[in-house]
Amino acid sequence: MTLLKAEDISVQDGKSTLLEPVSLQLSPGEPLVILGETGSGKSLMAQALMGTLPPELHAKGRVAIGTQVLNPGAPERFRGLWGRKIGVLPQEPWLSLDPLMPARDQVAETHEIVRGLRRSDARRQAMADLAALGLAGAEARYPHELSGGMAQRVAIAAARAGGARIVIADEPTKGLDAARRDDVASLLLSEMGETGGLLVITHDLALARQLGGRMIVLRAGRVVERGATETLFANPKDAYTKEFFAADPECWIPRPSAARGGPAVVSARDISLSRGGKMLFSGVSLDVMQGGVFGVTGPSGCGKSSLGDALLGLIGPDRGTISRRPGPHPHDFQKLYQDPVSAFPGRRTLGQTIADTARLSGARQGDVENLLDRLGLDAGLLKRRPGAVSGGELQRLSLLRVLLRNPSFIFADEPTSRLGPITQARVIALLTETTQRDGTALMLVSHDAALIRHTSDTVLTLGVPGNPRPSANAFSHRRVASGLH
Template identity: 45%
Template sequence: MSQYELQVTDLAVTDRHGNSLVQPCSFRLAPGTALTIIGESGSGKSLLVQAIMGTLAPALISTGTIKLGDTSTAAANGELRRPWWGHSLALLPQEPWLALDPTMPADRQVAESYQLIARPGLSRTQAMTNARADLQALGVNTGAQRYPFMLSGGMAQRVAFAATRAGGAPVVILDEPTKGLDEEARASLLDILHTFIAQGGSVLTITHDLHVARSLGGEVMVMKESAVLEQGAATNVLQTPQHAYTQALLAADPEHWQLPHSVPITGPAILSAQGLSKRFGDHTLFKGLDITIHAGERIAINGPSGAGKTTLGNMLLGLVKPDSGLVKRASGLAPLKLQKLYQDPVSAFAPRLPLKQAFADLIKRQQLNPAELPVLLERLGLDSALLERLPSQVSGGELQRLALTRVLLLSPALIFADEPTSRLDPISQQITMELLLESAAERDCAILLVTHDHALAQHTMQRQLQIAPAV
């Protein structure tokens, strides 16, 4: 493996009005090492990575220098770094749905990286063999020949990672690589990263998963409000943090949350299902599944990535038809009262419609009280100025909280929350879950939660529904 050191010096990002989005920061990423960036959602972590890659939006300005190996470029000259892409420097973006070609099966997308980047001229047969071996190592055997829309969020994430790594770049940047992954899939991905680092590769990771930061070791950088607050060896930062924000961030890990008081399930049934089954092609997700949901009840759906957790939730909401079985809503319960928080918030908003207009349209169409919007935004720690932007111009964590705001405006009877906090830092995650639980309790609203975080499910839900792979 080629030996490349990534050196970033005084890298900063501002908008056209001179507002600071990333304050000047510097670091070195030597071969065979890891740097993990943790911190506040919306603090500029992804913008920092975009500035390194040279993919910032035209309205944003970057300064400083970026050096890879013997080649140094000004941060502002993003075009000069394009030849690095895939060959020397590879990026796994935060949203796998935006990274994958919707018209190509998973194995073909990975094979293309082998043919076009790693080894131009490699035969299609050999490239496909390599791609399928990579996907099998990541546990995507059943999804290798599926299109992205047929994959779960966790499976799409692993396909995007395989395509990123197939190019053979010695420096890899990963933006939230484990979101949507169950514990087994996360462990497999970390094993691959450890091997890559041991072979001389270097990994820059953005994550809200503190387990990932601890496992990768190396150095850790903590960001909040566009600035680096603390930086140093992972063992020092994560075990004896010096900054008050870092201390609060670590304390907000779901493992440290207090168990809620047990609440008896006394409300009427709002939804019931019997004998639900679903298969895609020759792959059966689940069969013969029964569930009843009562008003105000909190239920976690557990199961490995790709087991059908999202499909089950969509089925209960009437978005997917079961192959067999029946779903019944309580008499008089309108479909609008069954709401979903999407795992990938980009799929929940019209991409070309400013957020302000999207909320205004909702409030007008559903005759809602517009005064509730600023109240919810404040409770979720969101600046109302974000509404002036397009969905693509806010961070994944901010967009997820905006999606929650929209759901709560509708006063639903049931919220199907599909990994609702996977893009949030631990502090924002705790605040968001507390608001979700409080708002649901005020409205006697039931919550159906999909999460791979067992501690979060244990500390917030009343019971758990396990989905095992169908035999």
């Protein structure tokens, strides 16, 4: 029995074809993985199957869900299926969560409205769902009080709560550490069982390998290869698929360590930090040096983002001191946000926002064009609003905007979490090249330990108990310091 069958699904933006016709089917108990770089059309295909494309885009084709046949060009007919027959895990958890509701109520609402549970039972089940995802104790937190990985897990719990047999997961492990990624993969497979359907959109090679099933590889809106996931990993035929697999950070050549002697741009001494009454870490000392890359890694919720916010002066530490070298202009310290959707005004075109930054920074049009080229971005994206581009494209545009500022310090919070391996390698190369050429100090945060290990001059690992007074000094190459969880 086929749960979902899609025939010749395509997506157009006016006369431009963003996704060439793709056909697929979803069978019970067999995951289907759509693998590809950001901008390859993965999310567009998922949105066409759900009837959630932005209004300026148009889909064609045929979608059959059980005995019901739908036209993706008439998305209003899909609404009755949401939560009941099809559940979706969106790529951007911040867009799917109500900012005025705590985590428990986000999940309980679906149990109550879609499944028809009594309110008390819905709240009890929501608590159990969150605990199963490692969120016990976070039930009363609002979305802005959650880390990116925690928000993603709340979104997963809410999407599962409706009991839909078909789940479409768009980058479900974005921003999660390896342990949480494996937990989410196991959870999705468990929920699918032998009778459910699971379609996963991802660029995460480890996730694709763990899910198994079948796989379709997309590039620039076109299918380049398809087959059993295990077979494709063992023997890829297409040159692009081979390049994609080879770009995994585990295969990178370590970056040469920066020379010693650069002055510290920002320093911390014996700092401790807590949020929501929970101690994140204590006794951390560090120096981020001019022209150096300082890497920070650790599990979701361990305080990586909070550490960066403290160094930027956005929040204060509970104890200890932080010093920042004065810069030549008021925007000398810049942050690359983990969720770029929160960094762009939704009602303005991307071009308008970038033009404002260029004007305030004294940048020339040629500077914008050069960065667009270096980041692999089409200039036509600047005509769109943030909601009409992929998460990976928006992430690279965030980097472009920060680089236009010529900052002395960049706190890059998971700057490649939405990028496939090939684009990720290009973006990291640009970031590290900028630090060396311009003498920028870079603090690079990532859940990917291999990326941090192969890129950074110094590594600080948070979330590992057992060391009461961790410290890290820049340019002590590859030395790992541990913080308290």
